[in-house]
Amino acid sequence: MKAGIVGLPNVGKSTLFNCLSNAKAQSANFPFCTIEPNIGVVNVPDPRLEKLAELVKPERVLPATVEIVDIAGLVKGASKGEGLGNQFLANIRETDAILHVLRCFEDDNIVHVEGSVDPLRDKETIDIELQLKDLETVEKKLEKVGRAARTGNKEAQKEKEILEVLKTELEGAKNVRSIAMKESDREAFVNPLQLITDKPVLYVCNVDEQAAKNGNAFVEQVAEVIAQEQSALLVLAVSIEADINELESYEERQLFLDDLGLDEAGASKLIRAAYSLLNQQTYFTAGEKEVRAWTVPVGATAPQAAGVIHSDFENGFIRAEVIAYDDYVRFGSEAKVKESGKMRVEGKEYLVKDGDVMHFRFNV
Secondary structure (H helix, E strand, C coil): CEEEEECCCCCCHHHHHHHHHCCCCCCCCCCCCCCCCEEEEEECCCHHHHHHHHHHCCCEEECCEEEEEECCCCCCCHHHCCCCHHHHHHHHHCCCEEEEEEECCCCCCCCCCCCCCCHHHHHHHHHHHHHHHHHHHHHHHHHHHHHHHHCCCHHHHHHHHHHHHHHHHHHCCCCHHHCCCCHHHHHHHHHHHCCHHHCCEEEEEECCHHHCCCCCHHHHHHHHHHHHCCEEEEEECHHHHHHHHHCCCHHHHHHHHHHHCCCCCHHHHHHHHHHHHCCEEEEEEECCCEEEEEEEECCCEHHHHHHHHCHHHHHCEEEEEEECHHHHHHHCCHHHHHHHCCCEEECCCCECCCCCEEEEEECC
16 A cells, blocks of 8 residues: 655655654755655554553554655646656556645745745646646547447447546546546546546645644635545644654653644544545454554455465455454453354455454465
């Protein structure tokens, strides 16, 4: 799972990346400070994992993770190779979801590539470049499919019809993720194209300290504009997150947050939001050796969940022994859950639920 941080130069992407990954990507007050993408593997904060570890007392605890990529800033003309356009667009195509950082604060000491602060204009700049790149992809495919459609190939004619819809909507400055169509058509004809504007997106409104809790007028503008998109929004004071990141102890960080009236660090909220954006959920394994969070797509079956641990588990799947997280916590141990009759035995058709504690029985 990989989420890419994107935005215009100098909106706070690399500072945010540092907060999320504790890596030290270069960040400075000039465009194109980030050239090669920085990659960090980030733990997904999950109080349930901590609670299970407290009950089981294992030798080690392993959280779920998300890969975060800090990608070079984009400028007008990127779809035609301006700035670092081609490199940027190649990097973003490889991600599963987009974290789009928008500058929503005024500060004369931090230059803006466009000379003024306007998050809607900035969003439109990036959207247009991504749409133009997707349009290029669709037109190339349309040219190829069109030839097959002219021979009377029914499948090609259907694909041509869908591609023409995509072309028209992209030319009208619409993102592919916002285009209404049958899910079967999307799966058959759109998903294989890996279009950039079809990726799920979280808009991160980078605000100043005063707006960290409730946002500001800039944030309200963004929220209104994205209301029709299949996307989400998070308000984050990236400079404050950087300050929190410098504090060594949990107590110091908590005091800092209390002073600002915040319940937790925004970076933690962002990581969870990225995880959710990727349509992922967590199940746990819990034993003396380790308590571990495993990542599976929403809708995964028990054998598919077993396969995340090892392919042999999926191929030789017999059954899953499942405990709901709340039951595990309520009774305090696996043995007591069994005594209470709350452990369930599930077969191949079982759909994993977020928070399930699972054991797999398999035969190689």
